[in-house]
Amino acid sequence: EVQLVQSAAEVKKPGESLKISCRGSGYSFPSYWIAWLRQAPGRGLEWMAVIFPDDSDTKYNPSFQGQVTISAHKSSGTVYLQWSSLKASDTAIYYCARPVNNWSLDAFDIWGQGTLVTVSS
Amino acid sequence: EIVLTQSPDTLSLSPGESATLSCRASQNVSGSFLAWYQQKPGQAPRLLIYAASSRATGIPDRFSGSGSGTVFTLRISRLEPGDFAQYYCQQYSTSPLTFGPGTEVDI
Numbered sequence: 001e002v003q004l005v006q007s008a009a010e011v012k013k014p015g016e017s018l019k020i021s022c023r024g025s026g027y028s029f030p031s032y033w034i035a036w037l038r039q040a041p042g043r044g045l046e047w048m049a050v051i052f053p054d055d056s057d058t059k060y061n062p063s064f065q066g067q068v069t070i071s072a073h074k075s076s077g078t079v080y081l082q083w084s085s086l087k088a089s090d091t092a093i094y095y096c097a098r099p100v101n102n103w104s105l106d107a108f109d110i111w112g113q114g115t116l117v118t119v120s121s
Numbered sequence: 122e123i124v125l126t127q128s129p130d131t132l133s134l135s136p137g138e139s140a141t142l143s144c145r146a147s148q149n150v151s152g153s154f155l156a157w158y159q160q161k162p163g164q165a166p167r168l169l170i171y172a173a174s175s176r177a178t179g180i181p182d183r184f185s186g187s188g189s190g191t192v193f194t195l196r197i198s199r200l201e202p203g204d205f206a207q208y209y210c211q212q213y214s215t216s217p218l219t220f221g222p223g224t225e226v227d228i
Contacts, residue, residue, distance in 0.1 A: 107156035
């Protein structure tokens with residue numbers, strides 16, 4: 001079964017760093033794009049970035065460029081999303097997702113379960 | 122970026138009825154690269170329709186999509202209790218990918 005399993009919920013303070021993860025299984029991990037999406041209260045769903053694990057080709061939404069970093073570790077089948085300095089406005093559920101046609105810009109048919117990130121002093 | 126608007130905000134219906142949800146784009150969605158998702162509380166979105174009218178794996182034919190250009194529609198026939206949820210459209214013709222604000226289908 002194709003699955004994306006995300007890391008557990010996090011509670012952080014403003015200014016702290018964070019790295020969350022998404023592990024793929026049941027398919028050839030390096031050969032499929034993986035995206036991160038954000039769902040914040042009152043802001044709906046937002047596409048943040050996408051990566052091709054085999055060569056780490058990445059594309060970012062300009063709204064998130066410079067705010068987060070997407071990366072991949074091929075051998076462990078894991079994609080990461082990291083922040084160097086969190087803000088309260090980063091509070092949201094973060095999903096990783098795999099595209100249906102394996103394009104960098106695509107719809108998503110496989111989703112992780114979501115990681116809730118809470119940033120509060 | 123392409124801005125998607127969805128209407129209505131909320132659709133109040135009963136089981137057995139049909140639902141028609143609309144998604145309008147601020148500019149042409151080339152290739153009809155538009156998808157529809159269903160999301161229930163506490164769950165990740167579930168892909169229903171991609172390429173405007175292609176059903177995703179395992180989606181019943183009660184769900185159908187249509188449209189092109191800037192106007193797209195999701196129809197749900199014979200509503201079942203499990204269909205009452207939030208529905209989002211998403212375009213993937215142009216970066217950045219964008220989503221509509223959603224339509225809630227409730228009882």
